[in-house]
Amino acid sequence: MDLQKWLDQAAERHGVPGAAVAVGTSDGGLVEAATGVVNRNTGVEADPDSVFQIGSVTKVWTASLVMQLVAEGLVELDAPVRRYLPEFGVVDEAATETVTVRQLLSHTGGFDGDLFEDTGRGDDALDKLLVFMRAEATQVHPPGAMFSYANSGYCVLGALVARLRGGTWESAMRERLIKPLGVTHLALGAEEAVLFRAAVGHLGDEQDVFTAWQLPRSNAPAGSTPCAAPRELVRLGRMFLADGLAADGTRVLPAGTFATMLEPQIMLPAPGDRYTARWGLGFMLSDWDGVPVVGHDGSTPGQTTCWRIVPDRGVVIAINANGGSAAALVDDVLTLVLAETAGIRVPARVVPPAEPAPFTQRSGGYEGPVARYQVDTVDGGLEITAIPKGWAAEMGEKPTTARYVALGDDRFVAAEPDEGVYPWVAFLAEGRYLYNGRAIPLVE
Known part of the structure; x- marks a missing residue:
C-alpha cells in the first residue's frame, strides 16, 4: 500500500x-x-x-x-x-x-x-x-x-x-x-x-x-x-x-x-x-x-x-x-x-444528471438555528440561498446561492461542486421540510 x-x-x-x-x-x-x-x-x-x-x-x-x-x-x-x-x-x-x-x-x-x-x-x-x-x-x-x-x-x-x-x-x-x-x-x-x-x-x-x-x-x-x-x-x-x-x-x-x-x-x-x-x-x-x-x-x-x-x-x-x-x-x-x-x-x-428529472416545484423559506434557506423554482431546477444566522454568522459565514438540479423523488443535487463534491438536498413530508442532514421546517 x-x-x-x-x-x-x-x-x-x-x-x-x-x-x-x-x-x-x-x-x-x-x-x-x-x-x-x-x-x-x-x-x-x-x-x-x-x-x-x-x-x-x-x-x-x-x-x-x-x-x-x-x-x-x-x-x-x-x-x-x-x-x-x-x-x-x-x-x-x-x-x-x-x-x-x-x-x-x-x-x-x-x-x-x-x-x-x-x-x-x-x-x-x-x-x-x-x-x-x-x-x-x-x-x-x-x-x-x-x-x-x-x-x-x-x-x-x-x-x-x-x-x-x-x-x-x-x-x-x-x-x-x-x-x-x-x-x-x-x-x-x-x-x-x-x-x-x-x-x-x-x-x-x-x-x-x-x-x-x-x-x-x-x-x-x-x-x-x-x-x-x-x-x-x-x-x-x-x-x-x-x-x-x-x-x-x-x-x-x-x-x-x-x-x-x-x-x-x-x-x-x-x-x-x-x-x-x-x-x-x-x-x-x-x-x-x-x-x-x-x-x-x-x-x-x-x-x-x-x-x-x-x-x-x-x-x-x-x-x-x-x-x-x-x-x-x-x-x-x-x-x-x-x-x-x-x-x-x-x-x-451523486453528480448533476445530463438531463434533470421531472420534479415538483418548491418554493418558500425554511429556517433552523444556524441558517435560513430561501428556495425558489427556476428553469430546470431550484435556486437555494442560504443565509447564515446565529453562531454561523458569528463565525463569519456569508450568504450563498446555488442552483440545484432534480435527481428524482424530490432529491436535488447542486449544479456546481463545493469543496470538491456536489451537495444535495431533499424535500420531505410534501415539502414541509428541507433536508440536508437536518430536517429544516418550512416557515413561510
Whole structure:
C-alpha cells in the first residue's frame, strides 16, 4: 500500500494544506502517512503524531459512554431522558417528558439540533446549556418521527453521562475510554492540544487560518473540542472489532455492545449508495459494494475527519484534513485504501444528471438555528440561498446561492461542486421540510 504517495497526490490535487491518515489492516498492522502543514502561518509540518479536530466522530465516544451506563443497568435506552437528567427540557412540554435516550443516540429527538451557545469554559458549561435549551430548543418534529442530525441531543447525552458518573463529560472520557484504551495522542480542549502538534483549520479561497480554534465547551460531547491523531481513531475502531476489548485485553465495552450499536434505528433519505442509508446507536451505517461499512464523519471550521470500519474485513481507516477540498481528498484516499485492504469499491457520489428529472416545484423559506434557506423554482431546477444566522454568522459565514438540479423523488443535487463534491438536498413530508442532514421546517 503506497499510502504516502496516495495522500501526497490527493492533497496537491485538492489544495489541502495538511492531512494525515492511519489504516488498521486485518492482520493487525498499522500504516500511517502525513503530508503538508498543520498551520500555513507557522509552516509546521504535519506528521502521524499531529492531532486534528475530529468533530462529530466524538459522538461515537459519547455513545460508548452511554452504552457503558446501559450495560451497568444505570440507563435504559427506551426510558425518558428526564428519568436520569431532570434538568433536561425543551420548549415543547410533551417532548420534554417523552424524549428517550435511544432517540437522542439516533438523532430522532426532534428538537433543534444546532444550539451552539457559548456558556463559558467552566465545568458547568453543559449545565448552563441545559438551561438555555429549555427556552430555546423548539420542536422540529415529534420525537421518533424522522431523522434530523442533532448536536444538541449529544450535548444532553454528555450531561447525562456527567450526572450519572459524578463528574464532567471530560472526566468520564478520560476514566472510561481514553485511559483503558491506552490512548496517548488525544486532547479534549485547547489546554491539552498545546501539548501536541495541533492542526488548525483553513478557510476560503485563500485558505486563511481559522483563528477561533477553540469552539464552545458546551458542545464538547457532540464534537466541538476534541482532537486526535488518526491512529487513536484506529485504536477505537479496533476495540469495536474486538467486541469491546482494548489492545491489552482490558474490557472497555461489554461483549455484544458493538452489534447493538449497529442495529438500524432509522432510515435516511439517501440519494445513492455512497451516502448513509441508516443510523444506529451512534453509528452511520452503509453498504458499499455489498459489504457493511460503518463509522462517522466529523467537521469543525476548516477541519474534516472521516472514520470507517469494515467489520467483515477487519479494516479501520481514519483520515484527517485541515482545509481545501477535503471531502474530495477523503474520497480519493478512501477509495484506494478500501480497494486494497478490504477489496471493496466505494460508490460514487451523486453528480448533476445530463438531463434533470421531472420534479415538483418548491418554493418558500425554511429556517433552523444556524441558517435560513430561501428556495425558489427556476428553469430546470431550484435556486437555494442560504443565509447564515446565529453562531454561523458569528463565525463569519456569508450568504450563498446555488442552483440545484432534480435527481428524482424530490432529491436535488447542486449544479456546481463545493469543496470538491456536489451537495444535495431533499424535500420531505410534501415539502414541509428541507433536508440536508437536518430536517429544516418550512416557515413561510
